[in-house]
Amino acid sequence: MINQNILSLKQSSTLLINEKVKELRTKGREVSHFGFGQSPFPIHASIVAALRENAENNHYLPVAGLEELREEIVLFLKKHQNIKTTKESIFIGPGSKELLYQSILIFDADFLIPKGSWVSYIPQIQAKGGTYHILDTNFENDFKLTAHNLETFFKNKSPKKQTVLILNSPNNPTGAIYSKEEYKALAVVCYRYNTVVFSDEIYSQINFSQGYSPSISEHYPEKTIVFGGLSKVFSAGGYRLGYMMLPQEMQPLQNVYKSLFSETFSCVSSPIQFAAIKAFEYHPNLQNHVAISSAILKSISEFIFKELSAIKIECTKSEGAFYMLIGFNRYKSAILKLGISGSFELANYVLENYDFAMLPGVDFGFEKEELFFRIAFVDFNGKKIMDAYKLNEIMGAAFLQQHAPNVFLGVEKIKEFVISLKA
The missing domain is CATH 3.40.640.10 (Type I PLP-dependent aspartate aminotransferase-like (Major domain))
Incomplete structure (x- = not known):
């Protein structure tokens, strides 16, 4: 007999969405992956060297x-x-x-x-x-x-x-x-x-x-x-x-x-x-590595906040980490007309129809009818964007379109969805 407490659990939402996106991408779908929160930046070479030196322990x-x-x-x-x-x-x-x-x-x-x-x-x-x-x-x-x-x-x-x-x-x-x-x-x-x-x-x-x-x-x-x-x-x-x-x-x-x-x-x-x-x-080199990654994430969060707030999507002000909660509660009546009343259903609808992956608020302690979602803005090549940032510390929309195309495209997909609600 299986412990009922364990039997009632589902697979971690963050890991599940990651697997779902990988599956869709293998089928040729161009998914903007805002569902999984893994640091996109390369691990510092000094840590890798220390691991290598101690591999025989x-x-x-x-x-x-x-x-x-x-x-x-x-x-x-x-x-x-x-x-x-x-x-x-x-x-x-x-x-x-x-x-x-x-x-x-x-x-x-x-x-x-x-x-x-x-x-x-x-x-x-x-x-x-x-x-x-x-x-x-x-x-x-x-x-x-x-x-x-x-x-x-x-x-x-x-x-x-x-x-x-x-x-x-x-x-x-x-x-x-x-x-x-x-x-x-x-x-x-x-x-x-x-x-x-x-x-x-x-x-x-x-x-x-x-x-x-x-x-x-x-x-x-x-x-x-x-x-x-x-x-x-x-x-x-x-x-x-x-x-x-x-x-x-x-x-x-x-x-x-x-x-x-x-x-x-x-x-x-x-x-x-x-x-x-x-x-x-x-050490100072590692501190600088972390500082650069934080500066990049800050610029990305500010870009997303500006773009989504402009179309009346609720956005928390990200001050750290690499997440933001966004809300579609101002569009509830239009979303209800799609036959959708909960965050889980809306997350699936947006993934299937707009190739945009996000996690529903119900996984974070919200009621299912509260249309809040977590987005993790880390779907980019961390090494490439770090190299580009070191050459030019100005990170506008054009920079992100070139060096974080999945993030830029993901924001455009959300805009497209909101425009469809207004139609």
Whole structure:
């Protein structure tokens, strides 16, 4: 008999859309792929060289991770994210996604998920038979959770269990970033209700205005667990290495985590951990590499925002990562005439009829009738666009049409769809 919690899960929406697009492209369809969020930029040569140099290392490493790597992450967090910790507080796992899931397994809690959150948080909670609540957010605030809305939840619900709030900034799916002031206000409420925070900071350095994004752990260090990794900032999703940082107050959980890790993934691949040391040393050349990628993503997000806002599509203002939420709610009556009432159906309609792939808001905690969609604007050759950017840092429409043709064409396809609704 299969565990019913597992049986009710579907394949990850992001991976599913990626497979669907690949299938359509093999049939000759020219699909603009805005559905899958993988960094398009090349991994830095220094990280690849470190992996190559350690390829023959076939030893099992400590369950918590390679000591030298954990020491380097401590320095990285202090220097590049303004977070102070110790190597004993750092744990290495096969991706931050896995570390988040292991943490969800460990905590017997009610989980709080802001509307407009990453697709895997809720399925991971469902997999263990856990309980969760979707917290209200709104478009006017780019779907960031406010202290007022969090306070309102506690006043209305009065949870009997420990609560765990999962926050993600820069945010997937909106691209929004919480400011220090917003985090300070949220920290006050979390402290008042003794709430644990899982702070997903996997995109921290992909920030369009500064070198890193604020962390709520600065304002609520007692009960904030920070998660990060290689996949987004360092363009190394396939390396599958993440880290988590336990706060000082939760150090008694070290053995709990080690026990669970030892009975599941044991340890992360040895060569990958040695290569990760080079990544988290974050030398100036690598910092420049990340800064250039962020500048390119910023220009692309601004282009999309301008073009889609002009035709009255709702757009969140992306400040980091490589996502934006767009909404067709102003065209609901015309879309209803197509026989479509939900975001899932509309995403399929646009893919089949306009060769544009996006993910429906229902996968991110929205009601199915809310016509919001995540777009990931990374369907381009990262190396080629980086080379072109270094020669000419002006990135207008003509530059994008030449060096990110799928992104440019995708925006044109959305315009075409909207024009058809007006006809």
